[in-house]
Amino acid sequence: xxxxxxxxxxxxxxxxxxxxxxxxxxxxxxxxxxxxxxxxxxxxxxxxxxxxxxxxxxxxxxxxxxxxxxxxxxxxxxxxxxxxxxxxxxxxxxxxxxxxxxxxxxxxxxxxxxxxxxxxxxxxxxxxxx
Numbered sequence: 723x724x725x726x727x728x729x730x731x732x733x734x735x736x737x738x739x740x741x742x743x744x745x746x747x748x749x750x751x752x753x754x755x756x757x758x759x760x761x762x763x764x765x766x767x768x769x770x771x772x773x774x775x776x777x778x779x780x781x782x783x784x785x786x787x788x789x790x791x792x793x794x795x796x797x798x799x800x801x802x803x804x805x806x807x808x809x810x811x812x813x814x815x816x817x818x819x820x821x822x823x824x825x826x827x828x829x830x831x832x833x834x835x836x837x838x839x840x841x842x843x844x845x846x847x848x849x850x851x852x
Contacts (some may be wrong), residue, residue, distance in 0.1 A: 723823050724740065724743050724744055724747060724836070725740075725820075725823065726739045726740045726743065727816060727820075728810050729816075734762045734763075734765050734767040734768050735767070736762075737757075737762060737763055737771075738767065738768060738771040739776055741755065741768075741771055741777055742775070745775045745776075745777065751821060752778070753776070753777045753778065753780075754774075754776050754777075754778045755772070755777055755778070755779055755780065756780050756781075756782065756791075757779060757780070757781055757782065758781070758782050759781055759782065759784050763781075763802065764781065770850075775840045777839060784833050791837065794837040795834075795837065797807070798830075798833070798834065798837065799819060799822050801820040802822050802830070803818045803819065803821065804818065804819070832841045
């Protein structure tokens with residue numbers, strides 16, 4: 723898991739920092755970054771930086787949170803280490819999140835394996851006209 727820690731607001735430069743870290747970890751080869759349509763992710767700064775780093779940006783369709791896997795990860799993190807817990811300051815809050823993330827490959831591995839599955843309701847075509 724590659725992360726960017728920020729104690730203010732996420733903006734275009736935060737996304738560029740994340741892309742830089744991803745490219746550093748994978749210096750060669752194709753990278754496709756899947757993003758939602760947040761304004762700061764679709765702006766000129768992010769698109770230009772992605773182009774310069776040879777990163778392809780793939781934007782999810784609007785209003786499709788079921789396709790956004792990071793939302794599932796955040797829900798998992800909130801459930802495991804943030805719900806009903808008071809964190810005295812940002813450092814303690816950040817350590818709780820980082821501790822949860824660092825155990826993704828061990829303690830939480832089996833639970834996390836279920837997140838990317840398509841666990842949402844679909845409607846089969848019945849062939850009848852509505």
